Amino acid sequence: MKKTMRILLSENEMPMKWYNIQADMPNKMLPPLHPGTKQPIEPDDLSPLFPMELIKQEVSQERWIDIPEEVADVYKLFRPSPLHRAYQLEKLLDTPAKIYYKNESVSPSGSHKTNTAIPQAFYNKKEGVKRITTETGAGQWGSALSFATNHFGIDLKVFMVRVSFNQKPYRKIMMNTWNADVVASPSNSTESGRGVLAVDPDSSGSLGIAISEAIEMAAQDDNTKYSLGSVLNHVLMHQTIIGLETIKQFEKTDDYPDIVIASFGGGSNFAGISFPFIHKNISEGKKTRFIAVEPVSCPKLTRGKFMYDFGDNVGLTPLLPMFSLGHNFVPASIHAGGLRYHGAGAIVSQLLKDKIIEANAVEQLECFEAGVLFARCEGIIPAPETCHAIAQVIREAKKAKVEGVEKTILFNFSGHGYFDMASYGQYFNGELSNYSISDDEIMKSISKQEEVVLF
Amino acid sequence: MKKTMRILLSENEMPMKWYNIQADMPNKMLPPLHPGTKQPIEPDDLSPLFPMELIKQEVSQERWIDIPEEVADVYKLFRPSPLHRAYQLEKLLDTPAKIYYKNESVSPSGSHKTNTAIPQAFYNKKEGVKRITTETGAGQWGSALSFATNHFGIDLKVFMVRVSFNQKPYRKIMMNTWNADVVASPSNSTESGRGVLAVDPDSSGSLGIAISEAIEMAAQDDNTKYSLGSVLNHVLMHQTIIGLETIKQFEKTDDYPDIVIASFGGGSNFAGISFPFIHKNISEGKKTRFIAVEPVSCPKLTRGKFMYDFGDNVGLTPLLPMFSLGHNFVPASIHAGGLRYHGAGAIVSQLLKDKIIEANAVEQLECFEAGVLFARCEGIIPAPETCHAIAQVIREAKKAKVEGVEKTILFNFSGHGYFDMASYGQYFNGELSNYSISDDEIMKSISKQEEVVLF
Numbered sequence: 001m002k003k004t005m006r007i008l009l010s011e012n013e014m015p016m017k018w019y020n021i022q023a024d025m026p027n028k029m030l031p032p033l034h035p036g037t038k039q040p041i042e043p044d045d046l047s048p049l050f051p052m053e054l055i056k057q058e059v060s061q062e063r064w065i066d067i068p069e070e071v072a073d074v075y076k077l078f079r080p081s082p083l084h085r086a087y088q089l090e091k092l093l094d095t096p097a098k099i100y101y102k103n104e105s106v107s108p109s110g111s112h113k114t115n116t117a118i119p120q121a122f123y124n125k126k127e128g129v130k131r132i133t134t135e136t137g138a139g140q141w142g143s144a145l146s147f148a149t150n151h152f153g154i155d156l157k158v159f160m161v162r163v164s165f166n167q168k169p170y171r172k173i174m175m176n177t178w179n180a181d182v183v184a185s186p187s188n189s190t191e192s193g194r195g196v197l198a199v200d201p202d203s204s205g206s207l208g209i210a211i212s213e214a215i216e217m218a219a220q221d222d223n224t225k226y227s228l229g230s231v232l233n234h235v236l237m238h239q240t241i242i243g244l245e246t247i248k249q250f251e252k253t254d255d256y257p258d259i260v261i262a263s264f265g266g267g268s269n270f271a272g273i274s275f276p277f278i279h280k281n282i283s284e285g286k287k288t289r290f291i292a293v294e295p296v297s298c299p300k301l302t303r304g305k306f307m308y309d310f311g312d313n314v315g316l317t318p319l320l321p322m323f324s325l326g327h328n329f330v331p332a333s334i335h336a337g338g339l340r341y342h343g344a345g346a347i348v349s350q351l352l353k354d355k356i357i358e359a360n361a362v363e364q365l366e367c368f369e370a371g372v373l374f375a376r377c378e379g380i381i382p383a384p385e386t387c388h389a390i391a392q393v394i395r396e397a398k399k400a401k402v403e404g405v406e407k408t409i410l411f412n413f414s415g416h417g418y419f420d421m422a423s424y425g426q427y428f429n430g431e432l433s434n435y436s437i438s439d440d441e442i443m444k445s446i447s448k449q450e451e452v453v454l455f
Numbered sequence: 456m457k458k459t460m461r462i463l464l465s466e467n468e469m470p471m472k473w474y475n476i477q478a479d480m481p482n483k484m485l486p487p488l489h490p491g492t493k494q495p496i497e498p499d500d501l502s503p504l505f506p507m508e509l510i511k512q513e514v515s516q517e518r519w520i521d522i523p524e525e526v527a528d529v530y531k532l533f534r535p536s537p538l539h540r541a542y543q544l545e546k547l548l549d550t551p552a553k554i555y556y557k558n559e560s561v562s563p564s565g566s567h568k569t570n571t572a573i574p575q576a577f578y579n580k581k582e583g584v585k586r587i588t589t590e591t592g593a594g595q596w597g598s599a600l601s602f603a604t605n606h607f608g609i610d611l612k613v614f615m616v617r618v619s620f621n622q623k624p625y626r627k628i629m630m631n632t633w634n635a636d637v638v639a640s641p642s643n644s645t646e647s648g649r650g651v652l653a654v655d656p657d658s659s660g661s662l663g664i665a666i667s668e669a670i671e672m673a674a675q676d677d678n679t680k681y682s683l684g685s686v687l688n689h690v691l692m693h694q695t696i697i698g699l700e701t702i703k704q705f706e707k708t709d710d711y712p713d714i715v716i717a718s719f720g721g722g723s724n725f726a727g728i729s730f731p732f733i734h735k736n737i738s739e740g741k742k743t744r745f746i747a748v749e750p751v752s753c754p755k756l757t758r759g760k761f762m763y764d765f766g767d768n769v770g771l772t773p774l775l776p777m778f779s780l781g782h783n784f785v786p787a788s789i790h791a792g793g794l795r796y797h798g799a800g801a802i803v804s805q806l807l808k809d810k811i812i813e814a815n816a817v818e819q820l821e822c823f824e825a826g827v828l829f830a831r832c833e834g835i836i837p838a839p840e841t842c843h844a845i846a847q848v849i850r851e852a853k854k855a856k857v858e859g860v861e862k863t864i865l866f867n868f869s870g871h872g873y874f875d876m877a878s879y880g881q882y883f884n885g886e887l888s889n890y891s892i893s894d895d896e897i898m899k900s901i902s903k904q905e906e907v908v909l910f
Contacts, residue, residue: 003528004466005466005528005531005532006466006531006532008463008465010463011459011460011461073458073460076460076461077460077461077539077543077833077834078834084532088532088606106561107834108830108833108834108835108836110873147834150831151543151831169876169877169880170873170876170877170880173876173877173879173880173883174836174876176879176880176883177827177830177831177836177879177883178830178831179831372632375563375632375633376605376606376632376633376634378532378563379532379533379562379563379602380563381563381629381632418565418625418873418874419873421624421625421628421629422624422625422628424628424629424631424632425624425625425628425631428628428631428632
């Protein structure tokens, strides 16, 4: 047959620069504010938490940033990742749309998170950092960073949200395999954790609490820094290798995406695949649409407010200009743990405000239905987070059929679901449900913030 | 950097023929015998169990057998698979050896088993089969076949060894995702199963019992056939795409393997990587060595006898000329479930008898130690089965260091360990042990057979 299922790049075709969209934004993002003074933060304010090179990247206005050789060498354990054409899915949907997916599940820890874990560990190592702290929810970020810190010989302490710690022991063992020290959060190791436990000894934890714990521990020790797996500018930038590779892969076909789709938690897998194509829109007048897909139960992009808010529960982070549901928002216990975060990265928030990107929310059951359909057609079983993108892809493909238009749809297959089979089991047993959330609930959560709502 | 980590092939470089080593064996394998008459079986004897095309492949003496386009199309969802150079592992071992691994973990179900599941499902479909029965232990075979039968629209009934059914619910859910009907074996669905349960209602099952159940059910229904994931000639042949690709990949380097290593259960992943290189030895005078690696606790190759034996416990299969520990041998509960089988495929057994291949046995703890080391160096976490190959690779690499010889070592990375993290957890907790087995125990198990021991 003549159809090409997978478009591959050789190692010497791997991009050696990340793309920094800050150089091209029509409206720059607003500055992060110091949580105490409410004044724009200076690079030095962040130095207790991050190595200087990452702080520089966070604020850089350079369009292209070199990928160090040491980072590229580790990327090459699994990169460039394949771009697949989903012929089977197209056939089943009987759609004129062409569906492509970039397969980020091929990394050691099974998701795109490794793309930023590696450079973050590298820059920390280079600046003499001995230990990193971080948080993890579903475990994809914690395992990606474990792999990377182990590679560069840095100790890692992971605060894993207690409910996941109990439900997903295999993610914990994976992190242990890569030498990480994993504790359930809230823990007794930090004041933030002890504070929560004092009020509720049985607290099942949250990502916001775990972030507070990790930051607190990093801030107290000169040899320890903190690392975040999404939201921040440098994190999103590291992910752009996804889209940059995809552009090269499309150059080997006759196609170009009309729509780019990715699931949305803090913004990193969405940014990774879409920012380089946004650059194409800006620099070459392309007309690609970009759709970020979030859960109906955590609708910061579609129903949140654009405002200055904290990244964590306790309020230790700088105030970021973000679409948010309020930093004390507690999302329903959906299985896409990676999407259960109250806020969106500042750059993505600005792009949404400026209507350069779009957002949509989908229900949990529609996501699992889409994931099962995908697994049956294409083989790989998607992570629940990734199912959100697939659900949107199916919607667009059906729309293309109704309209009789041959669209090219690209989505980011951000991770596999091999550590999420319990949730598929619950889905098959009819034990999962959708979650609605009222405007009142959202307004109540947002209005608790004392910060300025920008519009 | 100039080092190439992964050698990739494009889809149009994928081999379109399997290699049938029966054409080149210096001594042909002895014929399988009918369990009743003890006479060589005829193709028709097998037709209740297998479609005619697979029976023809089982006895074919043709060197090359075409891969049907419909099969190639499904292979291309994940094939050609990458050949990796394990630079990090080499560096850690400080060895002059060059270590390469063929990565078969990239298939939908995570192991090489998919390579034969797809053609088996295809030929059954082509001949109008409506349902297939099979057995699975650790679950790698059952999930591979589930993926394939779902693709071609055939029903699948999987008899899963009860101890695995209980310990590995996620493998079961994976099979359900691909529409398979999975029951714990021994079950009440067959006479074989009921017979075992009558004696021991709490039986935890064995691969031999599960095979008996699957065969019994297939034999009773004209529209139902049986499928086996290893041992048989056609199964081993389907796996040769692994080695054929690897040869093409080595042609893109300056290297060629001095040693080929693979773990050994029934012989399929070992055959897959080694047979095409054995062909090179025979046809081009290459001098590659081939090492099959089995667990010390199930040492059919290193301590079994070459004899006619059954493939299952009850005695429903033809008698096969194989290295065996006796078909009622019950191996210790090691975590490499895929290697807990009493016998070796007939072709591989003949090759071992003829000293064309070698065998070695390794202990469980050495395997996990090797697996953890590998995961820390190369990223991917290996299945416990695959760890056996890695343990042997490390031995050879250390030997190369002592001898100061720059050998090229190739091994088959047969599958990932994402569904085996519980066993890694037990390893880290010091809960695993080695298992020795006395000559007496082995002789007792072997002498129970009434069949002719050939030497």
